[in-house]
Amino acid sequence: MAGVAALGFSIALEIAARRYGLPGPLTNQAKEVVFAPASGPLLYASMALMMVVLTWRERFVAAGAAIGIDVAFLLVRWAFDARVSDGHSFGNGALWVILGCAVVAVTRRTGRERVLMLKGVGLGLLLVAGRKTGDTWLLVTSKTRPAVLDPYVAIADHALGSPSWLAGRLVAATGPVGEHVLDWIYAQLAVAAVVVALYQLRNVAAERRFPRHHLVRTFLVIGLLGPAVYMIYPVVGPVFTYGTGAFGTGGEQWAMANLWPHTPPPVSTPHPWTYDGVTPRNCMPSLHTAWATAIFIHSRRAPRVLRFAGTFWLIATLGATLGFGYHYGIDILAGVVFAVTIEAALRSFDHGWDRPGIQLVTYGTVVFAALLASARFLPMEMAARPWAFGPLLVLAMVSVVYGYVRTARLWNPKAAAPARKTEPQLEPA
Structure with a gap:
């Protein structure tokens, strides 16, 4: 099927x-x-x-x-x-x-x-x-989707201190070497996922069956559902809407202003902005962040070298997504919540839908929707009160991650896990 x-x-x-x-x-x-x-x-x-x-x-x-x-x-x-x-x-x-x-x-x-x-x-x-x-x-x-919502997200991002602008200046300061390294990490994320997946699937040939849950499934579901969100929340990213052409990109004649990465956009009433018919509306949520988060999660019970690699890839991906101006800060938070919620849903599907699993998936979905809605309908309020909305945004993301860690017992493999039913060695075709 x-x-x-x-x-x-x-x-x-x-x-x-x-x-x-x-x-x-x-x-x-x-x-x-x-x-x-x-x-x-x-x-x-x-x-x-x-x-x-x-x-x-x-x-x-x-x-x-x-x-x-x-x-x-x-x-x-x-x-x-x-x-x-x-x-x-x-x-x-x-x-x-x-x-x-x-x-x-x-x-x-x-x-x-x-x-x-x-x-x-x-x-x-x-x-x-x-x-x-x-x-x-x-x-x-x-x-x-000719009209994009970048002005709303850019104003709301003031609550987080406009991290893409800060990261853009930091990446530019690293010079060509730093830029090329981050660009390679950003482009080869799927290869990093395969490395972790190969560890998880290492016994398939011997056992003649696949494990019930592995990274490839999460990776593919994220890639399938993410673009559906882009259809209802089109955003192109700061380097295109406010870009100066840094790193060989930029919005050129379609940009609202040449501000990134040196000057965050002024706080003023946002409105939808018509953009070209070529640039993908692929910012909200950040799927690169979601995929890197999935890699990080699935590498937690791998050998130490893979755990370090998963952590490094997550940090480097965050640096690239923000530092190249491809995403706003709220995109990153939404990407983490998106990945954790999908991972929780797949785990519950595999091990049985119990009450904690249902609650976590429901809560993650609500937080994800709230992040998107707040950036669309409360950008001026968020920019005016960063001392309140900034911590709230981060805490919302952290609460979902904390719920997943507790539910999945991610860092305690010996803890009691949901009882598994006896299954045949090979699933029916």
């Missing part, structure tokens, strides 16, 4: 994109079988996820085949002087291996072995499809 729903959703987005004369997620994914992929690292990360169902020997064969195919593609492009202007010169091999494993599963496997391999292929393809689907979602937001 989940696969059918995902396919139906992708077809709907394909049709929506075609209405604007652009390829949709299915077309973009099919093109990467031959043409240069948009993200080679993401395709190899997807292949790594797929390989959790393979034996070590099969993994070495698959990895070698992917590299060999990429080398062949590289030689052909070099022979025909085919330049890769937008994307990576590698990654096709990984996609070919994923599709090849699907063929092997159907033609050479039977019973439980076939189901397990197809689940691995589906897991790898879901990560890629999630990226393509998200890109199309963002296209739809830019075409269907």
Whole structure:
């Protein structure tokens, strides 16, 4: 059912994109079988996820085949002087291996072995499809939501001290090295998620089944639901609405003023602002923050090196989202609440809906809605009383995080956990 729903959703987005004369997620994914992929690292990360169902020997064969195919593609492009202007010169091999494993599963496997391999292929393809689907979602937001709410969020953000303006100046002070490091961390968030997911799925091949709950599910649900919020709360970000062109970006003729990152916008009555039909309305909530929060949560019970990596990635992602002017402070708070609420809902779905789980999901949803509504309807009051609204905003986010830590017993693995029902080794197809 989940696969059918995902396919139906992708077809709907394909049709929506075609209405604007652009390829949709299915077309973009099919093109990467031959043409240069948009993200080679993401395709190899997807292949790594797929390989959790393979034996070590099969993994070495698959990895070698992917590299060999990429080398062949590289030689052909070099022979025909085919330049890769937008994307990576590698990654096709990984996609070919994923599709090849699907063929092997159907033609050479039977019973439980076939189901397990197809689940691995589906897991790898879901990560890629999630990226393509998200890109199309963002296209739809830019075409269907001409008016943005940035002036409201920017004024409300005075309650938090306009952190994006402060972070923007700090990142600029680090110079090109700091900017490039943060930009790479920001762009490769999915790869970081795969590293944590691979640890969680490390025993799939031996146990012949997937764990009940893992990071990939949370990651994909965040990516699916987030753009739906963008449709009802369109925001493009401070660097575009108030940008000066820092870091090679900026709103140019569409900007309200050239203020970021040196001068926060003056407190005045906000109104919707008409923006271009290209820039995604992808700020509220900050999905990069939500994804980094999910990585942080799922790395808490991993080895120390992964715990440190999860913490570092969260901090660096927060620095990038604010420092590059992609998000306001309230976006960050909303992103954390969004991620924790989804994580709580998925955990409750897996372990059974008990009273604490229902209460936490309900409370997180209410806090998330309150954050969005306050920035839309109370921006002047928030800017006029930062001493009251600033702490309230932070405490609202912290209260949701605290509720999750208590409910999930995140830092105490030995504590009593909800009783699990005995389950078969392999879920029915």
